[in-house]
Amino acid sequence: MAALRFQALPGFRDFTPRECAVRNYLFETWRSVARKYGFVEYDTPVLEDTALYLKKSGGELSSQLFRFEDQGGRDVCLRPEVTASLARLAAQHQRDFPKPLKWFEIGQCFRYEKPQKGRGREFYQFNVDILGEAGPAADAELIALAIDTMRAFGFRKGDFVVRVSDRQAWLDFAAQRQVAEERIPEFLQIIDKLEREKPEVTAEKLATFGIEASEVTSFIAHPENASSAYEAIRADLAARDLADFIDLDLSIVRGLAYYTGVVFEVFDSKKSMRAVAGGGRYDTLVTTLSEGNVDLPATGFAMGDYVIRNLIEETTDPRMQLETHLLRQGAACEVYLVLADDAKRPEALGVLSDLRQAGISCDLPFGSVKIGKQFQNAEKAGARFALVVGSEFPELTLKVLASRTEEKCHFLGLADWLRDRLQEPDGPLLA
């Protein structure tokens, strides 16, 4: 076949049924953990006023925007992340809700980057935020949620670690070294890039601040430089029996400009990939974006769908858990109706309708199909039972596809009977 002219844009994904099932597994897991933690779901538009994101993120994301002028002459962009939209939404509606807000969102974001493994031009993000609570208990709650999200995917102690830091420690450091207010973002960028940058480049950049690289290395190496917030978080997580999942790591400051306090990142233990999740405190963002109208301290984190999926596929237990889920949930239907006598199509349609009405997922071939082929289709659909409708209707034959056993049943009371059968474990049916 010739190459098809139309393809998905580079960096954009088509979700075939299997891919979509994997995506939905991520979404369902995210949602279920967030709900256990008492978070409620919200969402914001994928298209926003560009100024909202320029104002928030500083220069970093602005070069990666899908940005354009809409038909009304507005400067708009596809959201590169959602925190600015959340801050906008919270500023507008916070009076309608008791504080703190515990909100989560699962949404698609867009960045014009070079597509590569673990990174596309669109991706989904699980965003979890607490607004209206300034204390470290909120940060601990988020870190606990991040840990439990990893555990819900089947990861265990030793598979991953949460590296926790505090920008405040670096702001104190910078103040002591008399770093000028306006150069602080630049300074934090240097710390952020420490692990990826060549030491001589880092040293050169630090020199422009009159700071020696060894001062920075030594600061990171001394846990007593951690803030009191870190201690409170550690104690909170210890009470939840989760302290073993975190490590203090002052080399973490996070890239984005708006973080103001505790920050953290989740890594696979081998650190073979980019961070699985990351976040932190942004106590001034709502104030900035509302131009001083609303003051709402906030903290949050995000987990993208690319890295977590790769990590799941490269780790035995989480991968098995996903595969089991796909086997169970990926079936197109539970019961496949095999039409053994074309003259009985109206009766088969009646059966189909009754079973679906009773909440049973089932299917029937559209046209005249050979019986053997129908059984093959039943297998391909992942159905558990084939229900044969033939000339003996209202008598029917139920075949268990896994065990290839069969038994007779009757149209009367069929839906209830079949629902009970579907509750039973696989294997030969009881007589």
Next chain:
Amino acid sequence: MAALRFQALPGFRDFTPRECAVRNYLFETWRSVARKYGFVEYDTPVLEDTALYLKKSGGELSSQLFRFEDQGGRDVCLRPEVTASLARLAAQHQRDFPKPLKWFEIGQCFRYEKPQKGRGREFYQFNVDILGEAGPAADAELIALAIDTMRAFGFRKGDFVVRVSDRQAWLDFAAQRQVAEERIPEFLQIIDKLEREKPEVTAEKLATFGIEASEVTSFIAHPENASSAYEAIRADLAARDLADFIDLDLSIVRGLAYYTGVVFEVFDSKKSMRAVAGGGRYDTLVTTLSEGNVDLPATGFAMGDYVIRNLIEETTDPRMQLETHLLRQGAACEVYLVLADDAKRPEALGVLSDLRQAGISCDLPFGSVKIGKQFQNAEKAGARFALVVGSEFPELTLKVLASRTEEKCHFLGLADWLRDRLQEPDGPLLA
């Protein structure tokens, strides 16, 4: 408070938690009906090559596109609907799947229109398609699914009707009147606008084809002009006991250029709103978009989230069903931990952690909060139980918020005990 500078773009919606819960209710209902019918979920990118949509939809949607040049110089647009993307995806991957494909998708679409009631610049669409089956049984399956979707929302016979038609009948009509091939889309547009256009304008337009308005009216009035496909569909639906939900209505041809056969629309019985859903057969679209490489007859329909939501809110039973769902699902948590003694926070965190680990949704205030206020928060969160952790720990007190009764319980075995309690109906707990 001064007006906030940043707002959602006109025609774009913020989903606050309640709005998001309503949206998710639509999604869950759509998903559950589609799965009962043996459809599997897929998704395609919201951003596509503009040519894909220009090639498919003809001029109609092209004036409403969010269209721009991306950083790589590509002419791209936010999808105005999803069928072209589906056709692209199916052409690419159809060999990997047994036919027919029964696929559904829930996705956001974008059209630059004047925002008004029942119409925004973004909306969600439930798209259900069958590819690889040319017979009317596939159309009947889709119409049945549309009917069952309405019933799943709580609508009943008499609340809505599916108006079914067949473009083929009009193509035959046009052929008899010697309408030139290239003017057929124009002719179909006139039929499509019949009910909205002034009769004299319609008459004038038809005159350019040498056709009298009365010929058209008379054609519509005669059910014997329906195609044989319609009869087959009616018989199929009758076997499912669903024939009462459909009406033949030859005035329906649907706006988009690519429909080739049976078309249908779902309306509220009062016809007070735009169509709730609509679709039809598009047997040549996959061939066109794959430039002849793949031949896949197809039929499908879409239901947007705006009209169905308005209709739900204006119809008593569906509205009550939604409200009940929101009450049940909208709670932020099931169990709210009330901390009666701040010194017991570590113990309360341990309880919190245990309960969440057991799958129970629960919450605990972050800081020191007066007891009365904590109970208020429990009510606001929609919790069913307040679990009081105080100085008598590991003894605890469980309060049933609805009945204001209470009983003692113990930290040992708490999660299992509480899970059982949550299974019981509301009201005073058993002693």
